[in-house]
Amino acid sequence: MIERARRYAVLGTGAVGGYYGALLQRSGFEVHFLARSDCEHIARYGLAVRSPMGDFVLPKVHVYSEAGTMPRCEVVLVTLKATHNHLLASMLPSVVAQGGTVVLMQNGLGGEAEIFPWAAGAQILGGLPFICVNKTAPGQIHHIDYGLVTLGAFGPDYAPQGQSPVLLQVAEDLQQAGIAVETAADLMLARWxxxxxxxxxxxxxxxxxxxxxxxxxxxxTAALAEQLMAEVKAGARACGRDFPDAFIEKMLDHTRAMQPYRTSMKIDAEQGRPLEVETIYGHPLRIARRAGAQMPRVEMLYRQLQFVDARIRTVGKVATRA
Amino acid sequence: MIERARRYAVLGTGAVGGYYGALLQRSGFEVHFLARSDCEHIARYGLAVRSPMGDFVLPKVHVYSEAGTMPRCEVVLVTLKATHNHLLASMLPSVVAQGGTVVLMQNGLGGEAEIFPWAAGAQILGGLPFICVNKTAPGQIHHIDYGLVTLGAFGPDYAPQGQSPVLLQVAEDLQQAGIAVETAADLMLARWxxxxxxxxxxxxxxxxxxxxxxxxxxxxTAALAEQLMAEVKAGARACGRDFPDAFIEKMLDHTRAMQPYRTSMKIDAEQGRPLEVETIYGHPLRIARRAGAQMPRVEMLYRQLQFVDARIRTVGKVATRA
Known part of the structure; x- marks a missing residue:
């Protein structure tokens, strides 16, 4: 086993954190996993990954139920659901090593700005996982397809940071662990x-x-999806980020060609978990509004989802509409 | 019993048609009811109305399962669900008497223009029932509250028709039957x-x-309701119909003060019945668009409801979301 220089913390050992963290540990990095509910099980049995790229088991992993007991790590992968980001206020200051890096591995936009005050001076990267992976049981990770991570460096107001040394370093670590990585010079553009x-x-x-x-x-609904995409493009453009209309066409064609797919928010709703409403809708809407763009349909979807989310938080699982 | 001059047809003996038709017959009008599924039951047992205004039974009513067997009537009340309006193409020509009147007793906007070609030269009135009434079983009508009908005359392009003689005549008939009536000089304004x-x-x-x-x-969702109302006001204004902002405030306050209420469309969805999507959303959107108004949020609601309606028409009743 090669000894690697940087220690990794993985905050949230669900599907995404379990998968990428296990790959890092397998390739020789020292990895410390936070697994609040599954800690005891993982401490006893380790992590098992089933994947078309090859199954493997890590019988022994460093696992913690409380962030306060973890050692400081040079790189902290945040793989919590965005609905739990408020917990990072107390976690990050004790986990990030001096001069370290936090990688926010979540969808949406605005999460990096949200956690910035708690990152104790660490550099912040954003990570966008394009992956199909499930946690099937505590410590059991089923990787189904894809796996690319788009990485970009965060700076104040999401000003483009280009290819910073820290970005390249983390990208190299992930690649050495067998993870496909794409670096983005402009994190905000990648997120939009x-x-x-x-x-x-x-x-x-x-x-x-x-x-x-x-x-x-x-x-x-196909027409509505296209209208919503056009509003997202308008929001991005107000923020100085543009992409061709052909990109929208490509997303629509891609979705038409895809296997029937349940989105992550759909699965959260089915499981009675809070929805990632702020990071996918609320933050982007406010960022676009400050930049002068209205997104009326996106805002309407946000309000409808706020209602559903409030109901989930009140009554737990909600029955689905057939 | 007083003998009245005009014969009434009631096309659709559900809650609204059963209630208003029964009141008309009780007051002496000759009324002919179309009741496709309940015909046999009503022919045998008549109609029973339970109401805070007084219960009553009509043991004997003229009832038909096919419009083609009905006599021609001077006034035809259309109390079908708007989703069945296409049936009027074959019904109206045989039911409306020469020089007669059709009263379209439905919510929404655009229904009168839709049925105009089939009305065989009859005058068309629009009726907006403000009523809380249910059909609890075949021929069993439970009137809970309210009952006012707003009546307005229809003309090409919904040009205001003022208080036409026919309008006043039907209004008087309904009032003689104990129905509260308000006449509207401008049907389109009343519908908006x-x-x-x-x-x-x-x-x-x-x-x-x-x-x-x-x-x-x-x-x-309270904020979204207000935004949707503002778009409806904008659509109305594009059609040359205006009302003060205070009207929106009043509707919001009124709804806040109301008893918990399930809308008619909600009940239709629960029962697996097609939704009145065109008359409440599709027609008004197209009328407003022709007049130059965009209603993006209303249009989005329309598209979402088209999806739900298509599913209802395919699989029948859809489970509700808790």
Whole structure:
């Protein structure tokens, strides 16, 4: 086993954190996992990954139920659900090593700005995982497909940071662990581009209890998805980020060609988990509004989802609409 | 019993048609009821009305399962669900007497223009029932509250017709039957005003599986309801119909003060019945667009409801969202 220089912390050993963290440890990095509910199980049995790239087991991992007992690490991967980001206020100051790096591995936009005050001077990177992976049981990770991480450096007001040394270093670590990495010189642009897909499909799939194929088969919702994408593009443009209309066409075609897919927000709703409403809708809406853009349809989806989310937080799991 | 001059046909003996038709017959009008599914039952047992205004039974009524077997009537009350309006193409020509009148007793906007070609030269009135009434079983009508009908005359392009003689005559008949009537010189204005309430609450109650009180308690959906109302006002204004902002305030306050209420569209969704999507959303949107107004949020609600409606028409009843 090669000894690597940087220690990694993984905050949140769900599907994404379990998978990427296990790959890092397998390639020789020292990795410390925070697993609040599964800690005892993982301490006893380790982590098991099933993957088309090869199954493997890590019988022994460093695992903690409290961030306060973890050692300081040079790189902290945040793989919590964005709905738990408020917990980072107390976690990050004790986990990040002096001069360290925090990688916020979540969808949406605005999370880096949210956690910035708690990062104790660490550099912040944003990570966008394009991956299909589930946690099937405590410590059991089932990787189904994809796995690319887009990494970009965060700076105040999301000013483009280019290819910073820290960015390249973390990218290299991940690549050495067998993870496909793409670096983005402009994190905000990367996040807006991913929102083009996430904003229409996550929200509509929850509200209409539908898979992506069902949304695209119905001309009314297919047209609505396209309108929502156009609003996201307008929001991005107000922030000085542009991409061609062809990108929207590509996302629509891609979704039409995809296997029937349940979005992550749909799965959260089915499981009675709070929805990532702020990071996917609330923050981007406020960022776009400050930049002068209105996104009326996206805002409407946000309000509808706030209602559903409030109900989930009150009564737990909500029955789905057939 | 007083003998009245005009014969009435009631096309659709559900809650609204059963109630108003029974009142007309009780006051001496000759009334002919079309009741496709309940015909046999009503022929045998008549109609029974339970109401805070007094219960009564009509043991003997003229009832038909096919419009083609009905006699021609001077006034035809259309109390079908708007989703069945296409049936009027074959019904009206054989039921309306020469020089007769058709009263379209439905919510929404655009229905009169839709049935105009089939009305065989009859005058068309629009009726907006403000009533809380249910059909509890075949021939069993339970009137709970309210009952006012707003009547207005229809003319090409919804040009205001003022107080036409036919309008006043039908209004007088209804009043003689004990029905509260308000005449509207401008049918389109009356319909736009009623849409101020129907557009937000019908659609959101279906999508979010919510009663009116739940929609108003959540600040996100309360704000969305107000935005939808403002768009309806903009649509009306583009059509040359205006009402003060205070009217929107009044509707919001009224809804906050109301008893928890399930909208008619919510009940339709629960029962697996097609939704009145075109008359409440599709027609008004197209009328407003022709007049130059965009209503992006109303259009989005329309598209979402088209998806739900298509699912209802495919799979029947859809489970509700808790």
């Amino acid at each position: 581009r991913k929102l083009v897909w996430n904003i229409p499909y996550n929200g509509l799939s929850v509200l209409l209890n539908a898979r992506t194929d069902q949304l695209m088969e119905n001309p009314a | 005003r009623k849409l101020v309430w129907n557009i937000p609450y019908n659609g959101l109650s279906v999508l979010l599986n919510a009663r009116t009180d739940q929609l108003m308690e959540n600040p996100a």
